[in-house]
Amino acid sequence: MLTAFAAAFGATVGMAVAVLALRLYRADYDPAMLTWSRAVPILGGREPDTHAWSRYHARYLPMTIVLIAFEMEMMFMYPWAVVFVEVGAKAFIEMGVFLLILSIGVLYAWRERVFAWQ
Amino acid sequence: MAVSRLARLAAQAPAPVYAAVGAGAQAAVDGLRADSRLRFVHSPRHATVLLVAGAVPAPFMPPLARVHDQLSHPRTTVWWTGEDPVTIAGLPTLTCLSAGDDVVARLTDAHRDLVYGDRATEEDLLPDVPPNEWRGVGENGQGGDGMMGGVPYGRPMAMTADDRDGLALDPLSLTLGPFLEWLPPGLELHVTLQGDVLTHVELGQNPWLQGAPLGAPVNIDEPLPHLQRTRAKLRYVARVLDLHGLPALAHRTYALANTLTPESGAQIGRLQHRLHRTTALRWSTKDVGHLSSQMLGSPGHPWNGDAMVRWQRAIEDARNLITEPDQGPGQNSDPSPDAADLAVLPALLTGMEFAEAVTTVVSLEVAPGLPSRLTRAPR
Amino acid sequence: MTGAPMAAMAAMAPAFATQWWAIVAAWGGLAFGVYVLAVLDELSFGVVAGSGLRWRDTWRMPARRAALALSQSPSRTERPDQLLWILAPAAYAGLAVLALSTIPFAPGFAVADVRTGIVVFGAAEALTFVAVYLHGWSSNSALSLVGAYRFVAQGLSFMLVSMFVLIAVALPAESLSVGQIVESQHETWNVIRQPLGLPLFLIVGLGAAFWGPMNLPDSPDLAGGTAAEISGPMYLAWAFARRCMLVTYAAMSASVFLGGYLGPVLPGPVWLGLKSVLVMGLYVTIGHLVGRFRVDRFMTHAWMVLLPLSFGALILAGVVAL
Numbered sequence: 001m002l003t004a005f006a007a008a009f010g011a012t013v014g015m016a017v018a019v020l021a022l023r024l025y026r027a028d029y030d031p032a033m034l035t036w037s038r039a040v041p042i043l044g045g046r047e048p049d050t051h052a053w054s055r056y057h058a059r060y061l062p063m064t065i066v067l068i069a070f071e072m073e074m075m076f077m078y079p080w081a082v083v084f085v086e087v088g089a090k091a092f093i094e095m096g097v098f099l100l101i102l103s104i105g106v107l108y109a110w111r112e113r114v115f116a117w118q
Numbered sequence: 119m120a121v122s123r124l125a126r127l128a129a130q131a132p133a134p135v136y137a138a139v140g141a142g143a144q145a146a147v148d149g150l151r152a153d154s155r156l157r158f159v160h161s162p163r164h165a166t167v168l169l170v171a172g173a174v175p176a177p178f179m180p181p182l183a184r185v186h187d188q189l190s191h192p193r194t195t196v197w198w199t200g201e202d203p204v205t206i207a208g209l210p211t212l213t214c215l216s217a218g219d220d221v222v223a224r225l226t227d228a229h230r231d232l233v234y235g236d237r238a239t240e241e242d243l244l245p246d247v248p249p250n251e252w253r254g255v256g257e258n259g260q261g262g263d264g265m266m267g268g269v270p271y272g273r274p275m276a277m278t279a280d281d282r283d284g285l286a287l288d289p290l291s292l293t294l295g296p297f298l299e300w301l302p303p304g305l306e307l308h309v310t311l312q313g314d315v316l317t318h319v320e321l322g323q324n325p326w327l328q329g330a331p332l333g334a335p336v337n338i339d340e341p342l343p344h345l346q347r348t349r350a351k352l353r354y355v356a357r358v359l360d361l362h363g364l365p366a367l368a369h370r371t372y373a374l375a376n377t378l379t380p381e382s383g384a385q386i387g388r389l390q391h392r393l394h395r396t397t398a399l400r401w402s403t404k405d406v407g408h409l410s411s412q413m414l415g416s417p418g419h420p421w422n423g424d425a426m427v428r429w430q431r432a433i434e435d436a437r438n439l440i441t442e443p444d445q446g447p448g449q450n451s452d453p454s455p456d457a458a459d460l461a462v463l464p465a466l467l468t469g470m471e472f473a474e475a476v477t478t479v480v481s482l483e484v485a486p487g488l489p490s491r492l493t494r495a496p497r
Numbered sequence: 498m499t500g501a502p503m504a505a506m507a508a509m510a511p512a513f514a515t516q517w518w519a520i521v522a523a524w525g526g527l528a529f530g531v532y533v534l535a536v537l538d539e540l541s542f543g544v545v546a547g548s549g550l551r552w553r554d555t556w557r558m559p560a561r562r563a564a565l566a567l568s569q570s571p572s573r574t575e576r577p578d579q580l581l582w583i584l585a586p587a588a589y590a591g592l593a594v595l596a597l598s599t600i601p602f603a604p605g606f607a608v609a610d611v612r613t614g615i616v617v618f619g620a621a622e623a624l625t626f627v628a629v630y631l632h633g634w635s636s637n638s639a640l641s642l643v644g645a646y647r648f649v650a651q652g653l654s655f656m657l658v659s660m661f662v663l664i665a666v667a668l669p670a671e672s673l674s675v676g677q678i679v680e681s682q683h684e685t686w687n688v689i690r691q692p693l694g695l696p697l698f699l700i701v702g703l704g705a706a707f708w709g710p711m712n713l714p715d716s717p718d719l720a721g722g723t724a725a726e727i728s729g730p731m732y733l734a735w736a737f738a739r740r741c742m743l744v745t746y747a748a749m750s751a752s753v754f755l756g757g758y759l760g761p762v763l764p765g766p767v768w769l770g771l772k773s774v775l776v777m778g779l780y781v782t783i784g785h786l787v788g789r790f791r792v793d794r795f796m797t798h799a800w801m802v803l804l805p806l807s808f809g810a811l812i813l814a815g816v817v818a819l
Contacts, residue, residue, distance in 0.1 A: 018590075042725045190569045477791075
């Protein structure tokens, strides 16, 4: 188990380093060419008035909160999936009820226009 | 000169071109889009060649210079006009093409020369200075008093404005400039974005409407002029497809527009049938940008309806136009919309999400491919 | 060094040997998969665009376009977050490899076929939001920022669908390990006994790698979106990372729905490769035939249609497994 995770980690880091090297290839391509004029963000020809970093209105914020509720449900479903066949119909009914309650939650969220682009 | 392997491979790739479309040149540039030796990119930074087609009036030269400077090196400019070459200070390697030149060959040659190093890359046109002078003041280097004032790294931070529900969020005000591919040539939109919703839209000055001198429009090689309107409609549909994530179908439509003959009715019919079956495109364009007769001022206005109705009508018209006999150049038949009708845009786009706004603007067919129309005085 | 840790490491060394080969296979397979994906993309463009299959050009085109990207210069913006901008493509590619490492190429031959493989895959999927968001945010450009926030919206919407679908395939296998799931498909593949699963997972794969109809963060209406401000080798790294993620999802789809390395005559890795190529073919075809979705409409649709469908898939899988 330890070797498995170590290997996965190693593979991840190795690929990340390789892509990093690709990303930085010719990063020293004539620094004199990285001019201020070239650095203006792409907007079709005019300059922006302000920096882009701002308190952005993420229109889907209520949806993320509903998502967190479902994520907690997922945490329960992972071990449930492993023992499902053993336990049988009881597990099926229980999870069915759990899903039903959460579906009602999704329906309520939909009625409250949580999934609309505010 | 020993050309490296990398350069030889790079020269064989389709030439990445960014098209800055000027007056009277939209149709000409659209005629090039079906050529597989070129690849029209969405951002200037991905291009090696800047294709400036048509005439660019003086007020739009600074944005053009900005777009030119945003291209990544190695780069060059190819200017395609209908008249004598224009000389621009600072661009000694400018290639000027006129009517009758094989544009695609010249573009691919320019690309190849750049990659091999036979042609030097072009220097910046605008000065290499930061947008505003900035001397750090605060403890984190921010300028002005606290976080709210000054111009850190040359630009101010976005100022807070009340949004709703007591939220205080930042609007971004920008100008979506004259040389974006989804805007009609020369149209600028001054927008305020809150998140990705446009809360305020203003049209920029369009000097091409005020009768500014334009020079001769680009001479499009028109073997069958009476198919011009069909061609224009097909190119409009292709543009809609291109900007809705269907570049392959757009390529097919551009190619069809280039090779149009009076017998192409069946091909247009097949295309229409295929587009009527696409669900994603119809889903994206249905109920978007609805324009009613009241807003447009006349019941038979070509812009009536929503985005989906407009492109469906266009391809229907294309199929009908090719079968019925030629009815004249079109100036005296049904009123084609021109840029003066764009005054409905601010009211229409306000409150729209960004993609919705792009769909709306793209669906409005402006001065469809008839270059002389742009020299007409506004109504 | 004292004796006990040395002995422990020496005991682990033989296990590491297998892992080394698996790691090399994962990297190599991914790189080759990216090439095959690029070729399939060109072919399918040619077919849909009507310009024909130009065989001689098509298999050389990915190298040409990569060479072109390498010969262009990198770019900068006025005040980017340079460190995160550099790390974002590397992180995205690394996450693709992390997800790929849970997939076995042959019985017992995997980088990390752990007992909780599905959980690791889900974790890698969730972290892609960070990588793509940071890529769009760090360039400090308005259109890129819009693309970054769009990706988070689309990603969160199908995250749950993905997890439900993977849990559904884990039910008959009684395990969260991808190897066990592949082994549970000896009699029937999951695509047959769980018909809803593969279509849903195809959408999920397209969304996580933002390809085709789900290409919201890098879309043309944002002048390239998160990729608008990058050029040259930066662009190549990002394009490579995106395709790595798509190849990983293709391999995962092939493993949990199409039986992975199971197959009669050919060796396991070849079967996995063929099935992944099939899924990649589906991805590129959908990419060229289906237009781009709108983020607000897609979000509503994902929660109100796709999520109940994945509930249905789960219930169906439960009934079948019992």
